[in-house]
Amino acid sequence: MSVRILGIGNPLRGDDGAGPAAIRLLEGTLPANIEARVVAADPALLLAEISAARACVVLDAAAPDGNPGRIARIAWSREAPVLSAPGHSTHGFGLAEALALAEALGSLPPETVLWTIEGVSFALGEGLSPPVASALPSLARRARAEAVRLHRAEGLRRPHRI
């Protein structure tokens, strides 16, 4: 699997389930060599999933910031401090640290792109809020397009076999 789409979140905490829900929408719609998986918001497991890919698209819910359902794209780089700021991840030691840790350990795929969707409620309970639920197909589409782009770029980088 050269490209992975990872959906992160806890489906038992309202909009925190957006990442996994997006992965479910993508199931069965992806070309070969692109894999979509739900990943627990556990730094070590996340790290293992990220390191196994050559390029990675990560889907996560963002904390409320006044724009429910808003979708944002962040291309990972060491200089992307935005990942540590409030509003970009709902997890404590979660996504931002897992990516930074992977990079510090030399396990981060050369290209990692984060797509977030701003949530409304993260209280205990299953189910997405209406703004997130209605924006979800758009998130899934963009994730697929990104993964396809990354896969093509990957293919161009590989040496030709003669």
Next chain:
Amino acid sequence: MPTKTIKVDTLARVEGEGALFLKLRDGRVEEAQLKIYEPPRFFEALLRGRSFAEAHDITARICGICPVAYQMSAVHAMEMALGMEVGGPLRALRRLLYCGEWIESHALHIVLLHAPDFLGYPDAVEMAREHGETVKRGLAIKKTGNEILRLLGGREIHPINVRVGGFHKIPPKAEILALGEILKPAADAAEALVRWTAALPVPDFERDYEFVSLHQGSEYPFNEGRIVSSRGLDIPVIDYPSHFAEIHEPHSTALHSVIKARGAYLVGPMARFHLNRDLLGPRARAAAAEAGLMEGCRNPFRSIAVRAVETLFALEEALAILENYTEPEAPFIAAEPRAGVGHAATEAPRGLLYHRYRLSEDGTIEDAVIVPPTSQNQKVIEEDVRRTATAFIDAGDEILRHRCEQAIRNYDPCISCATHFLKLTFDRDGTEDG
């Protein structure tokens, strides 16, 4: 009275933050109030009216990091109420599952949450740049714990295979035995981790704690035993309510657990180790001796090494269980509902976790009491933090907060997942600092 508030909020946290209030007068800490854990009253209320068969899955959602502990305390309490005993291979599999949780929880805490404090790094990411091999090794150990949970529990982090009476399904014997292939190298790595943690620089800090844990006399405890303490307490679990209480201290927003006769007490790896260290497996005992821990450990800053010893023990124990494993005849023993009261205490990674349920004739839960380890440690942590704050009172706010967080992290409370989780409020000599 004017107060100064320092608030650090680098990451949005769903679970809520910790709050520490320090009243400083004439260079002394006059008052320290710590609140780091909300008692699970919401869950106790939610459980009323639910079936005895649902409690373990509901309570497992209280703590995302230690679901097995909640499941084990719940099923054991229900089994007591229903007059059931789960022994033999099913008992062994429950211990194996608990080993998995200790391994993954302890390894995560040691390497990613706690070690950076001792080496002067702001977080694990910075530490990983210079100690990459240690971090990778810790994460590899953690992964074996998750693999046990995946195989036996049905999922890597939230097991769904546990039920009253045993398990829903037992994995094939070959798959269980195959765990040995990853556990053996992990045990070697854990031995190295004990040495590494034992060599970390620690402050001189000792208190005469009252340690409390399970004790059953023939094995290092997970699911069974009497509740004992280092000051002579020795009671069956059903007597927990007679000896322990949760009280509201005056001027405090947090509930404090106390031993009624004496006050604050400590649960967790240091307590278990103190009261059961001769029951560790031979490799863990040898590693603890080499680390200088076997004479006794009352320095909470050495808890990181004790956690590493327990990680090695859990791997050693898991391998021993595999060696003696025979397949159970059935995945579970059927439960017959009846009215009654059930109590249980099991050893979560963070310490003693007590559950009590009252059931009606048809097995419906009429009421529930859940006392988590971090809530029980809150008072002792507050006292540690007061002493730590006193030592660093003149060091500046950032260092003071960092040292208080490090002191709290000695207890591995659930909240310490965020790098900066503490909202610190001062009341300094009645004046406002700029």
